[in-house]
Amino acid sequence: MTEDFKTLEFKNGKLVLIDQRKLPSSLEYAEASSVEDVYFAIKDMIVRGAPLIGAVAAYGAYFAAVEAKGDKNVFNKKLSYLLSSRPTAVNLSWALERQKRIAENTGLDPSALLKEALAIEDEDRKVNRKLSRYGSEVIKENANVLTHCNAGALATCGWGTALGVIKEAYCQGKNIHVYADETRPRLQGARLTSWELVRAGIPATLIPDSAAATLIREGKIDVIVLGADRITLNGDVANKLGTFPLSIIAKEYNIPFYSAAPISTIDFSLEEGKDIPIEERSKDEVIKIEDYYVAPKEIIVFNPSFDVTPHENITGIITEQGIIYPPFKENILKLKKELC
Numbered sequence: 001m002t003e004d005f006k007t008l009e010f011k012n013g014k015l016v017l018i019d020q021r022k023l024p025s026s027l028e029y030a031e032a033s034s035v036e037d038v039y040f041a042i043k044d045m046i047v048r049g050a051p052l053i054g055a056v057a058a059y060g061a062y063f064a065a066v067e068a069k070g071d072k073n074v075f076n077k078k079l080s081y082l083l084s085s086r087p088t089a090v091n092l093s094w095a096l097e098r099q100k101r102i103a104e105n106t107g108l109d110p111s112a113l114l115k116e117a118l119a120i121e122d123e124d125r126k127v128n129r130k131l132s133r134y135g136s137e138v139i140k141e142n143a144n145v146l147t148h149c150n151a152g153a154l155a156t157c158g159w160g161t162a163l164g165v166i167k168e169a170y171c172q173g174k175n176i177h178v179y180a181d182e183t184r185p186r187l188q189g190a191r192l193t194s195w196e197l198v199r200a201g202i203p204a205t206l207i208p209d210s211a212a213a214t215l216i217r218e219g220k221i222d223v224i225v226l227g228a229d230r231i232t233l234n235g236d237v238a239n240k241l242g243t244f245p246l247s248i249i250a251k252e253y254n255i256p257f258y259s260a261a262p263i264s265t266i267d268f269s270l271e272e273g274k275d276i277p278i279e280e281r282s283k284d285e286v287i288k289i290e291d292y293y294v295a296p297k298e299i300i301v302f303n304p305s306f307d308v309t310p311h312e313n314i315t316g317i318i319t320e321q322g323i324i325y326p327p328f329k330e331n332i333l334k335l336k337k338e339l340c
């Protein structure tokens, strides 16, 4: 199975991006050819999903090198600006740090930064395929799989992480059924995961987020696989809002709960999840659907975009190096050592 769409493509000096705000109504593309364009694309969620945010930011660093014309201070300011676009997904700072090193080693040569951005994009596709193969073992024949938000091809440079694991199991010929949480308030599950599942022909049911508990209690879910925006040394996982309550229900009913993510999503500098910065987004996302108000304008709103799931609630973390099981801290530190 291959995708018939590209979430990002560098063409004729420009970055062409699927405008994910428009899906599933229409498949439209947006272009980015400056730091400002890239900042806007990430902030306004033309692109979203941790690995894709990282890759797009890497191209942003290339534009920063072009715009800085050899001025290191200007370049660094532009990188800080890109870094401020969305705070939770660590892939953003990971990609910008990689580009910073390239800039230092090449005297800010834009062509070297472009080459690195292309490499980050290419690596992401390969890594997703690899982690999906490892992860597919947790999805058994006849499994009903629950996922949350969108951790598919649209959230990455291709194939996806959690949805990649599910697609891999399906491609292996396993008879599976996917339950996709709609994922209020931005509806990434309804708009994006459903779109990918329908396109791939994988049997799936879309559910309101609050239906997950009932399905789990009725024994209709065998395994939960979802993505991550940042994983800390102790195995705590920041992911789309709603992941944490899902993990509590899963633990209560003994349902295996996996997070699938590339190693670039592990923040080796953070000990535990309480230190992860959680993005709060506009109240409009909650009180409006398009131009239609579903709540009074005056109401106070709390709209965190992510929550943190404690490692105690996680069965395993699926990566391109294999599945990490508890004790997470020990095993993540071992992995860190192997990578150095």
Ligand code: MRU
Binding pocket: 048, 049, 050, 051, 089, 148, 149, 150, 151, 152, 155, 156, 160, 161, 162, 188, 226, 227, 228, 229, 239, 240, 241, 305
């Ligand atoms: O706000 P979003 O849509 O960027 O949030 C996306 C998620 O939370 C995903 O689960 C996560 O980034 C992993 S994507 C492979």
